[in-house]
Amino acid sequence: MFQVISITGFIIVFAGLAFHCLVFPVSGKHKWSPVAVLKKLIHLLTVVLLPQQLSLLGVLRKLLYFLTLLCFVVLAVTGFYRPLVMDEHLSGYLLMVHATFAPVFALCVAILAVMWAHHNRFKTADWPGLLRVLRRFIRMKTADKQDDGGQSYLVQKTAFWLIIFLALPVILSIVLGMFPIFGTEGQQFLLNLHRYSTLALTLTAIVHIYLIIRTQMK
Amino acid sequence: MKKGLILTGTLFWLVLAIPTFAASDKILLGDMQDGSLAQPVHLINLFDEEGQRISPDDELVLPFSMRGSCADCHDYDKISKGRHFNALLPDAEAGRLGQPWIYVDAATATQIPLSYRPWEGTYNPGQIGLTRWKFIKSFGRQLPGGIGEDADAESPDLQARWTVSGELEINCLACHDGDPGYDRAEYATQVARENFRWAATAACSFASVKGSAKKMPETYDPFMPEILDDPKLIPPTVTYRESAFDNNKRVLLDIVKKAPDYRCYFCHSNVKLQEPDIQHWMTDQDVHLAAGLTCVDCHRNGLDHEIVRGYENEASVSTNSLAASSSCRGCHTEGRLGAPQPKHAGIPPVHFERLSCTACHSGLMPQQKTQRIKTSRAHGLGTHSVNGSADALPHIVSPVFAEQPDGKIAPHNLIWPAFWGDLKDGDVALISLELVGKAAGKILDGGKASRSGDWPDLTAEQMTKVLVALKNTVAKPVYVCAGKVYSLDKKDQLADVEDSAAKPYLWPIAHDVRPAAQSLGSAGCSDCHTTDKPFFFGRVDVDSPLVSEAASTREMIEFQGLRPFYTKAFAFSFVFRPWLKIVALVSCVLIAGVLLLYALKALGCIVKVLSEEEQ
Numbered sequence: 031m032f033q034v035i036s037i038t039g040f041i042i043v044f045a046g047l048a049f050h051c052l053v054f055p056v057s058g059k060h061k062w063s064p065v066a067v068l069k070k071l072i073h074l075l076t077v078v079l080l081p082q083q084l085s086l087l088g089v090l091r092k093l094l095y096f097l098t099l100l101c102f103v104v105l106a107v108t109g110f111y112r113p114l115v116m117d118e119h120l121s122g123y124l125l126m127v128h129a130t131f132a133p134v135f136a137l138c139v140a141i142l143a144v145m146w147a148h149h150n151r152f153k154t155a156d157w158p159g160l161l162r163v164l165r166r167f168i169r170m171k172t173a174d175k176q177d178d179g180g181q182s183y184l185v186q187k188t189a190f191w192l193i194i195f196l197a198l199p200v201i202l203s204i205v206l207g208m209f210p211i212f213g214t215e216g217q218q219f220l221l222n223l224h225r226y227s228t229l230a231l232t233l234t235a236i237v238h239i240y241l242i243i244r245t246q247m248k
Numbered sequence: 249m250k251k252g253l254i255l256t257g258t259l260f261w262l263v264l265a266i267p268t269f270a271a272s273d274k275i276l277l278g279d280m281q282d283g284s285l286a287q288p289v290h291l292i293n294l295f296d297e298e299g300q301r302i303s304p305d306d307e308l309v310l311p312f313s314m315r316g317s318c319a320d321c322h323d324y325d326k327i328s329k330g331r332h333f334n335a336l337l338p339d340a341e342a343g344r345l346g347q348p349w350i351y352v353d354a355a356t357a358t359q360i361p362l363s364y365r366p367w368e369g370t371y372n373p374g375q376i377g378l379t380r381w382k383f384i385k386s387f388g389r390q391l392p393g394g395i396g397e398d399a400d401a402e403s404p405d406l407q408a409r410w411t412v413s414g415e416l417e418i419n420c421l422a423c424h425d426g427d428p429g430y431d432r433a434e435y436a437t438q439v440a441r442e443n444f445r446w447a448a449t450a451a452c453s454f455a456s457v458k459g460s461a462k463k464m465p466e467t468y469d470p471f472m473p474e475i476l477d478d479p480k481l482i483p484p485t486v487t488y489r490e491s492a493f494d495n496n497k498r499v500l501l502d503i504v505k506k507a508p509d510y511r512c513y514f515c516h517s518n519v520k521l522q523e524p525d526i527q528h529w530m531t532d533q534d535v536h537l538a539a540g541l542t543c544v545d546c547h548r549n550g551l552d553h554e555i556v557r558g559y560e561n562e563a564s565v566s567t568n569s570l571a572a573s574s575s576c577r578g579c580h581t582e583g584r585l586g587a588p589q590p591k592h593a594g595i596p597p598v599h600f601e602r603l604s605c606t607a608c609h610s611g612l613m614p615q616q617k618t619q620r621i622k623t624s625r626a627h628g629l630g631t632h633s634v635n636g637s638a639d640a641l642p643h644i645v646s647p648v649f650a651e652q653p654d655g656k657i658a659p660h661n662l663i664w665p666a667f668w669g670d671l672k673d674g675d676v677a678l679i680s681l682e683l684v685g686k687a688a689g690k691i692l693d694g695g696k697a698s699r700s701g702d703w704p705d706l707t708a709e710q711m712t713k714v715l716v717a718l719k720n721t722v723a724k725p726v727y728v729c730a731g732k733v734y735s736l737d738k739k740d741q742l743a744d745v746e747d748s749a750a751k752p753y754l755w756p757i758a759h760d761v762r763p764a765a766q767s768l769g770s771a772g773c774s775d776c777h778t779t780d781k782p783f784f785f786g787r788v789d790v791d792s793p794l795v796s797e798a799a800s801t802r803e804m805i806e807f808q809g810l811r812p813f814y815t816k817a818f819a820f821s822f823v824f825r826p827w828l829k830i831v832a833l834v835s836c837v838l839i840a841g842v843l844l845l846y847a848l849k850a851l852g853c854i855v856k857v858l859s860e861e862e863q
Contacts, residue, residue: 119598126821133827139835140835140838143839151846191846194843195843201839204832208828209829210593217594217596
């Protein structure tokens with residue numbers, strides 16, 4: 031069941047992103063070519079090694095982001111390989127690698143939440159449609175004020191907050207299982223919660239990463 | 249003409265077949281169920297095996313026969329196909345591996361698991377020359393009966409002995425006699441005297457048997473006994489207590505439907521050996537018995553005596569309709585008989601896929617090294633001739649946590665087979681005990697062994713000598729012990745190799761069951777998941793008569809189908825588990841804090857917007 035749902039989820043998300051790329055191509059000289067994406071990824075991965083214009087906190091923030099990204103990739107590969115490809119539970123060395131990277135990921139996500147939450151807070155510019163609707167019912171003094179030059183990051187920010195929100199059941203579902211609180215049925219529930227919340231988090235993270243790369247390429 | 253022949257043939261067949269159908273469908277008096285749960289009173293006449301009613305004042309007093317006395321009211325033939333009696337039947341379901349009969353001969357350093365059931369790792373008694381007669385002689389003490397002569401396999405001499413001793417009929421009283429005076433140890437003594445026909449009677453409190461069929465000449469006829477010349481020869485004779493018979497020559501037998509536990513224990517007791525100071529009264533019994541259940545509350549059977557063994561998946565091979573619901577899981581998920589439904593709080597579900605219930609709840613608590621145990625059937629516990637020595641063979645080690653065919657790890661008892669064989673086409677064939685005795689008898693020091701019942705101190709030199717001696721009778725003699733096959737090379741030098749023919753025989757165990765508070769894992773993951781805990785890393789004793797192998801052990805994990813390095817690394821990872829919990833919980837607090845903070849901010853915005861509207 032989980033295998034079918036996961037594969038369907040991945041297909042839908044990747045198909046959606048491909049569709050989005052085709053319908054809304056990146057404007058300017060950067061196009062969605064494999065070379066351009068590769069260049070961007072290399073740039074992202076080497077950014078901390080190159081001379082930076084960022085403050086120490088900025089470097090740390092980026093470093094943390096890449097560490098989170100690395101953990102995410104490792105956890106996704108180790109976590110989904112057996113359930114998706116072999117229709118088996120996670121076990122063996124994959125489980126050990128998974129469990130090794132999991133606490134690092136949890137801590138990184140928590141610190142990311144602290145560091146990036148303010149940057150990803152919703153602003154009035156993120157809700158132009160909603161504001162128009164609201165104006166019909168109430169008089170809003172700040173309704174016309176535009177932040178960030180009027181550019182909307184609604185989906186990207188929503189993805190960020192979803193990741194942060196989903197991280198909670200992902201982490202708690204495993205940690206609580208380690209305490210003598212939940213019986214067999216509870217453990218099974220926690221395991222399923224971990225599976226499905228992880229699937230949701232992974233798909234959201236893919237969308238988030240896609241939007242970040244897309245933003246960078248503009 | 250042709251039609252007439254067919255008609256005649258059909259009628260002839262019908263005439264023959266109708267009584268057969270009628271007989272098989274007939275429900276006998278004792279097997280009828282009228283709904284009463286009361287205990288039927290068995291005030292009955294006793295009959296000998298020739299169908300003659302027994303009276304204590306008969307001129308020739310014979311032992312009563314179970315078939316003769318019980319079969320009028322109970323379907324003896326149907327019962328004889330039950331689990332306890334059907335090992336010899338070719339179509340009987342073998343089921344899960346069980347405890348074998350273990351043939352032991354300390355003098356020739358032999359210890360072989362035997363069974364008439366086709367359990368992998370056991371040998372058919374016939375393979376070492378044990379005919380049914382010899383099998384009964386060795387193990388009849390704790391057999392429930394149901395073994396008779398196999399005329400094709402026995403020598404003429406032994407066929408004559410069967411006539412003298414009689415058949416070892418199914419002994420109904422072994423389980424169903426509620427009389428505390430029913431003496432199973434006396435039964436064992438009578439079997440040792442070859443008084444098979446008299447054994448069940450001798451065990452009764454109202455009868456006594458003296459004499460021995462073993463000493464009788466082959467021509468002796470117990471139904472027409474002649475006066476023997478030799479005063480030392482005492483033929484087997486039975487004497488009944490006259491007061492046990494009423495005026496109608498009936499005897500009150502205290503027959504119980506539900507076999508009492510102590511009847512089961514005569515054949516199904518276990519005792520651990522390595523703590524001599526701890527006696528039975530200091531130990532706890534099985535939690536089910538302590539809770540007031542009896543053995544047969546779970547191990548049930550109907551008239552067919554197809555008793556429930558109680559293991560998972562038994563229903564796929566058993567005809568007993570309660571087999572599915574009488575396993576641990578069956579009772580404890582349905583709550584039958586008040587079985588508590590387990591919580592297993594904090595135990596990941598993978599444990600229930602890779603472990604049997606018994607892994608945590610049954611058998612001895614694992615220690616750094618396996619312990620030796622004795623069992624009733626292997627050591628004749630409860631009989632008058634029991635060898636009380638802790639070193640007495642066979643050497644059974646327990647608990648060994650090994651993988652079962654269903655992939656689950658379960659506690660097992662284990663023995664290392666040790667025997668002399670003949671290597672043929674890569675397979676080791678057993679050599680008959682007689683040949684081994686002739687070849688090894690003078691070379692091995694059987695004297696010491698026979699006193700303690702322990703292995704003789706077998707040296708490589710002695711083994712070489714025996715193998716050389718056996719070369720006169722078999723092509724490629726080998727000795728199997730401690731998981732290895734020893735043989736001679738071209739220069740008659742001893743060489744050994746690990747071989748599947750020498751692998752140990754393990755059978756899963758289920759008792760005694762410990763409650764949750766005393767199970768493995770009750771103290772947390774560290775009960776098993778640390779690098780030194782015996783569940784994975786305990787040492788399994790490798791039992792061997794070979795002096796150089798005396799202290800040999802193997803790691804438990806070798807029996808579990810697991811990768812040693814991975815298991816060690818996985819166990820080591822539990823050192824970091826508390827840190828993992830702390831990191832994860834701190835992360836959760838931080839994330840929840842951020843979410844709460846911005847949720848409140850969002851709420852603040854909404855409140856602000858709505859407040860402005862009102863102004």
